[in-house]
Amino acid sequence: MLKSKIIYLDYASATPIDKRVIATMNVIFKKYYANPSAIHELGVKTSKLVEDSRKNIADILGAQNSEIIFTGGATENNNLAILGVLEKSKNFFSKPHIVTTNIEHPSVMEVCKYLEKTKQAEVTYVSVEEDGVIDPRKIQKALKPNTVLVSVMYANNEIGTIQPIKEIAKEIRHFRKKQEKQKDFLRSSVLLAQDVSSGDESSARPFKNLFVFPVFYTDATQAINYLPINVLKLGVDMLSFNGDKIYGPKDVGVLYVKKNVPLGKIMFGGNQEFGIRPGTENTASIVGLVEALKIAEKIKEKESERLVKLRNYFIKKILSQNSDIEINGGMEKRLPNNVNITIPKLPSDLIVIELSARGIYISEKSACKSGERKGSYVIKAICPTSDASQTASGFENGSLRFSLGRETSKVDVDYTIKSLKEILKKLKKWYD
Amino acid sequence: MLKSKIIYLDYASATPIDKRVIATMNVIFKKYYANPSAIHELGVKTSKLVEDSRKNIADILGAQNSEIIFTGGATENNNLAILGVLEKSKNFFSKPHIVTTNIEHPSVMEVCKYLEKTKQAEVTYVSVEEDGVIDPRKIQKALKPNTVLVSVMYANNEIGTIQPIKEIAKEIRHFRKKQEKQKDFLRSSVLLAQDVSSGDESSARPFKNLFVFPVFYTDATQAINYLPINVLKLGVDMLSFNGDKIYGPKDVGVLYVKKNVPLGKIMFGGNQEFGIRPGTENTASIVGLVEALKIAEKIKEKESERLVKLRNYFIKKILSQNSDIEINGGMEKRLPNNVNITIPKLPSDLIVIELSARGIYISEKSACKSGERKGSYVIKAICPTSDASQTASGFENGSLRFSLGRETSKVDVDYTIKSLKEILKKLKKWYD
Numbered sequence: 001m002l003k004s005k006i007i008y009l010d011y012a013s014a015t016p017i018d019k020r021v022i023a024t025m026n027v028i029f030k031k032y033y034a035n036p037s038a039i040h041e042l043g044v045k046t047s048k049l050v051e052d053s054r055k056n057i058a059d060i061l062g063a064q065n066s067e068i069i070f071t072g073g074a075t076e077n078n079n080l081a082i083l084g085v086l087e088k089s090k091n092f093f094s095k096p097h098i099v100t101t102n103i104e105h106p107s108v109m110e111v112c113k114y115l116e117k118t119k120q121a122e123v124t125y126v127s128v129e130e131d132g133v134i135d136p137r138k139i140q141k142a143l144k145p146n147t148v149l150v151s152v153m154y155a156n157n158e159i160g161t162i163q164p165i166k167e168i169a170k171e172i173r174h175f176r177k178k179q180e181k182q183k184d185f186l187r188s189s190v191l192l193a194q195d196v197s198s199g200d201e202s203s204a205r206p207f208k209n210l211f212v213f214p215v216f217y218t219d220a221t222q223a224i225n226y227l228p229i230n231v232l233k234l235g236v237d238m239l240s241f242n243g244d245k246i247y248g249p250k251d252v253g254v255l256y257v258k259k260n261v262p263l264g265k266i267m268f269g270g271n272q273e274f275g276i277r278p279g280t281e282n283t284a285s286i287v288g289l290v291e292a293l294k295i296a297e298k299i300k301e302k303e304s305e306r307l308v309k310l311r312n313y314f315i316k317k318i319l320s321q322n323s324d325i326e327i328n329g330g331m332e333k334r335l336p337n338n339v340n341i342t343i344p345k346l347p348s349d350l351i352v353i354e355l356s357a358r359g360i361y362i363s364e365k366s367a368c369k370s371g372e373r374k375g376s377y378v379i380k381a382i383c384p385t386s387d388a389s390q391t392a393s394g395f396e397n398g399s400l401r402f403s404l405g406r407e408t409s410k411v412d413v414d415y416t417i418k419s420l421k422e423i424l425k426k427l428k429k430w431y432d
Numbered sequence: 433m434l435k436s437k438i439i440y441l442d443y444a445s446a447t448p449i450d451k452r453v454i455a456t457m458n459v460i461f462k463k464y465y466a467n468p469s470a471i472h473e474l475g476v477k478t479s480k481l482v483e484d485s486r487k488n489i490a491d492i493l494g495a496q497n498s499e500i501i502f503t504g505g506a507t508e509n510n511n512l513a514i515l516g517v518l519e520k521s522k523n524f525f526s527k528p529h530i531v532t533t534n535i536e537h538p539s540v541m542e543v544c545k546y547l548e549k550t551k552q553a554e555v556t557y558v559s560v561e562e563d564g565v566i567d568p569r570k571i572q573k574a575l576k577p578n579t580v581l582v583s584v585m586y587a588n589n590e591i592g593t594i595q596p597i598k599e600i601a602k603e604i605r606h607f608r609k610k611q612e613k614q615k616d617f618l619r620s621s622v623l624l625a626q627d628v629s630s631g632d633e634s635s636a637r638p639f640k641n642l643f644v645f646p647v648f649y650t651d652a653t654q655a656i657n658y659l660p661i662n663v664l665k666l667g668v669d670m671l672s673f674n675g676d677k678i679y680g681p682k683d684v685g686v687l688y689v690k691k692n693v694p695l696g697k698i699m700f701g702g703n704q705e706f707g708i709r710p711g712t713e714n715t716a717s718i719v720g721l722v723e724a725l726k727i728a729e730k731i732k733e734k735e736s737e738r739l740v741k742l743r744n745y746f747i748k749k750i751l752s753q754n755s756d757i758e759i760n761g762g763m764e765k766r767l768p769n770n771v772n773i774t775i776p777k778l779p780s781d782l783i784v785i786e787l788s789a790r791g792i793y794i795s796e797k798s799a800c801k802s803g804e805r806k807g808s809y810v811i812k813a814i815c816p817t818s819d820a821s822q823t824a825s826g827f828e829n830g831s832l833r834f835s836l837g838r839e840t841s842k843v844d845v846d847y848t849i850k851s852l853k854e855i856l857k858k859l860k861k862w863y864d
Contacts, residue, residue: 006474008466008474010466010467010470010472010474010475013466013467013469013470013475014465014466014467014470014712015465016461016462016465017461017462017465022458022461022462026454026458029448029449029454030448030449030454033446033447033448033449033682034440034442034445034446034793035442035445035446037445038442038445038446038793038795039781039784039785039788039796040442040784040785040787040788040792040793040794040795041788041789041791041793042438042440042442042793043442043445043793072504072505072508072683072711073504073711073712073714074711074712075699075701075702075710075711075712076504076699076711078701079698079699079700079701105701106701106702106710107699107700107701107702107710107711110700110701110710111700111701113700114700244712250712250714250715250716250717251504251683251684251714251717252683266511266698266699267507267508267511267539267698268511268539268542268543268545268546269507269510269511269537269538269539269542269543270507270538270539278507278538278539278542279504279505279506279507279508279539280446280505280506280507280676280682282505282682282683283682284682285682285683349471352471352472353471353472355472356471356472356473357473359473360472361466361470361472361473361474361475362472363470363472364471
C-alpha cells in the first residue's frame with residue numbers, strides 16, 4: 001500500500017500524531033523517564049515538566065493550575081466527571097438527578113445507564129432537535145431541585161453539531177441563583193463545605209467557597225480543535241478533552257475541574273493530581289499533549305476557515321451528484337471538518353469497505369438492526385422516522401462520516417467524490 | 433549535567449524506555465494512528481497489531497488471548513482487579529471479605545481502605561514476617577466462607593521481598609475444594625453462572641464453567657523483570673504488570689484474568705477489551721509493552737544472575753563500611769535488584785538529596801512522622817520496634833532504596849558506596 005494513495009478522512013475517530021509532538025515525546029522518553037514523585041534531581045526535573053504542562057493547559061483554558069487534572073483519556077474523563085460528581089453529591093441528595101442529552105458519547109451514555117440500572121441516580125435524556133442541536137430551554141426545563149449534574153457535549157462526534165454551551169451555562173446559573181435562595185439548599189451547601197474541608201482526598205484542592213449544584217460538565221473532545229475553549233467565557237464547571245483528537249498522544253486526557261466543584265474519585269492509590277487521579281504521571285504524553293494543544297490553538301482560526309470551505313465544497317458537490325443523499329445534522333452549527341451523510345437503501349459498511357479498497361478511510365454508523373450490530377442512536381435521534389425506512393433487504397438507511405483534517409486537500413475531496421460515485425453506481429446495480 | 437555522570441539507581445520507581453521499544457513506538461505513531469475500531473483498512477491493520485500483541489502477551493504468560501486485558505497502568509490494574517471482583521461478588525455475598533497483606537502497594541491499600549470505609553467489604557491485612565515475606569499458612573487461616581478475593585503482591589516495591597505465590601495459590605485451591613462441597617456455596621456458583629451468561633458486559637468473555645470464590649490476584653509489577661510469570665505454574669487467577677517497570681511505555685498495563693473469573697468494570701463506555709475496559713486502545717504503547725516484555729523475558733535469567741552478584745557485592749561492601757547500617761528484608765527471597773537499608777539517626781531525605789547532588793539517583797522511604805510526611809508502612813511492618821527508634825531530633829530511622837537495573841555497573845556501585853561514605857561522614861558531624 002503506497003502512502004501517497006491514502007486519503008485519511010477519519011480524523012474524528014483518531015488523528016495522526018503531529019511530527020513535532022513525536023519529536024518532543026522522544027526527548028522525554030530518553031531524558032525524563034524518572035518518576036515525578038522521586039525527590040532526586042531527575043525526579044524533580046520530570047515533575048517540573050508535568051507542572052509546567054499543567055500551567056500551560058491552565059493558561060490556554062483560562063483556568064488555574066489546581067483546576068487541571070491529567071487523566072488517561074476521553075473515556076476516563078467522562079467516567080471521572082460523572083461518577084466523581086455523583087459520589088460527592090450522594091452526601092446531600094438521597095436521589096441525585098442527572099440531566100444529559102440523547103446524543104452524548106457512548107462513555108457518557110453508558111455511565112448514565114449504569115447509574116440508572118443500579119438506582120444510584122435518575123437521568124433525564126433531553127432530546128436533540130432535528131438539526132442535531134440541543135435547545136437550552138429544554139435543558140432548563142429538565143432541571144430539578146435534586147439535579148446534581150448537567151452533562152452536554154460541546155460538539156457531537158458523529159454529526160459534528162455544536163451545542164450552545166454558553167447558553168446552557170447561563171440557564172444553569174439562573175437556576176442555581178434560584179436554588180441558593182432556598183433554605184434547604186443552603187443547608188446542603190454548608191454540609192458540602194464541611195465535607196470538602198474534612199481532610200478527605202479532595203481537600204488537596206483549594207476549596208474556599210460553597211458550591212451550588214448542579215455542576216455543568218461539557219465533553220469537549222471533538223470541539224477542542226476548532227471552537228473557543230476559554231472555560232470562563234463558556235461558563236462551564238468542568239470540561240474535558242484528550243490528545244487523540246488533537247494530533248497528540250492517544251493515552252492522555254485533561255479534565256478541567258473548577259475550584260470548589262466537589263469531585264470524588266474512581267480509582268484509589270497515590271496522591272497524584274491533587275488526590276483526584278492516582279498513578280504515576282505519564283510525563284511524555286502530558287508534555288506531548290501540551291504541544292499538540294498549543295499547535296491546535298495557533299492554527300485554530302485559519303484551519304477552521306480552510307476546512308469550512310473545503311467541507312462546504314464537499315457537501316455541495318456530493319449533493320449535486322446524488323439527489324437522494326441527505327446531510328445529517330444542520331449546516332449552521334457544525335464542526336468545520338464534519339460531513340455526515342445518509343445514502344438510502346445501501347449498506348453503509350459496504351461503502352466504507354469499497355472506499356477503503358481505494359485507499360480512502362472514512363467511518364460508518366449504520367442504523368442497521370439486523371444481526372448483532374447496533375445502529376447509531378445519534379442518527380436515530382435527529383431522524384425519528386428512520387425506523388420506517390427499513391428496506392426489504394433487511395437494513396436501514398446507514399450513515400457515513402467523512403471527517404477532514406490537516407492533511408486533507410481539495411484533490412483528496414475530489415478523488416473521494418469521484419470514487420464514491422463509482423461505488424454507488426456499482427452497488428446500486430446489486431441492490432436495486 | 434553531563435549524562436556520563438548520572439548513576440540512576442531508581443529502577444524500581446521507573447525504568448528508562450528501551451531504545452528498541454522507542455523505535456517501535458515511533459513506527460506506530462507514524463503509520464498506525466487509526467482507531468482500532470474503524471472498519472477501514474488502516475483500522476483493521478491497527479486492530480490486528482493490538483490483537484497480535486494480546487496473543488504475544490498470552491503466550492508469554494501461558495494464558496489465552498481472551499484472558500488478557502490491556503489497561504492504563506499499575507494503579508488501574510489494582511483498582512480494576514479488586515473493585516471488579518468485589519462488584520460481581522456482591523451478587524452472592526452480603527458482606528464480602530478480602531484478604532490481603534500489610535505491605536501491598538498503596539493503590540491496593542487505598543482501594544481496600546475505601547471499601548472498608550464505605551462498608552462494602554471487610555478486609556483482613558495479614559502481617560508480613562520480619563524478613564518481609566508472608567507466611568502462606570497465615571493467608572490460609574484468614575480465609576472465610578465469605579472471602580471473595582485474596583490479593584498478595586508478587587514482590588514488594590520497597591524492600592524487594594518475594595512472596596510465596598505458588599504456595600498461597602495452593603492453600604486457596606484447597607480451601608476452594610472444601611467450599612465446593614458445601615451446598616450453600618454451590619447455590620451461589622449456579623447464580624454466578626447465570627449472572628455471567630445473562631447478557632451483561634462480562635458475557636463477551638467465554639465463561640463456560642462455574643467459578644468458586646475466592647479469586648487469587650497478584651500484583652506482579654515489581655516481579656515481572658526477574659521472576660517466572662507463567663500464570664498456570666503460579667496458580668493465580670489474576671496477575672498484573674505495567675510497562676513502566678520493564679523498560680517499556682509508562683501508560684499501559686496488563687491484567688490477566690483467568691476465564692470464568694467474574695470481573696465487573698470500573699469505567700463505562702465502548703466494548704473494547706471484551707467489554708471490561710472501555711476506551712480507544714493505545715496501540716503504540718500496547719505494541720511497545722509487548723516488545724519490552726519480550727526483551728525482559730529474553731534476558732531475564734542472565735540479567736537476574738548479574739544483578740544478584742552486583743547486589744550482594746553492594747550489600748557486603750556497604751555493611752563492611754558501616755557497622756550501624758541494617759538491611760531491610762531478608763536476603764534469600766529478594767528481587768535481584770533491590771537494596772533497602774536503614775541508616776540510624778540520619779534523615780533519609782537529606783541523604784537522597786546529597787546523593788542526587790553527586791549525580792546518584794535513589795529513592796527514600798522515611799519512617800519519619802514529623803510534619804506532614806508519612807513514613808513507610810512497609811518498613812514499619814517488618815520492624816515492629818521502629819516506633820521506639822525515634823531520635824531526639826524528631827525523626828525516625830529512615831530507609832533508602834537503591835534499585836539496580838540494566839545500565840548499572842560495578843563502577844557505579846563503587847562510586848555510590850564511596851559517595852555514601854562521604855555523605856554519612858559529613859551528616860554524622862551535623863547530627864551527632
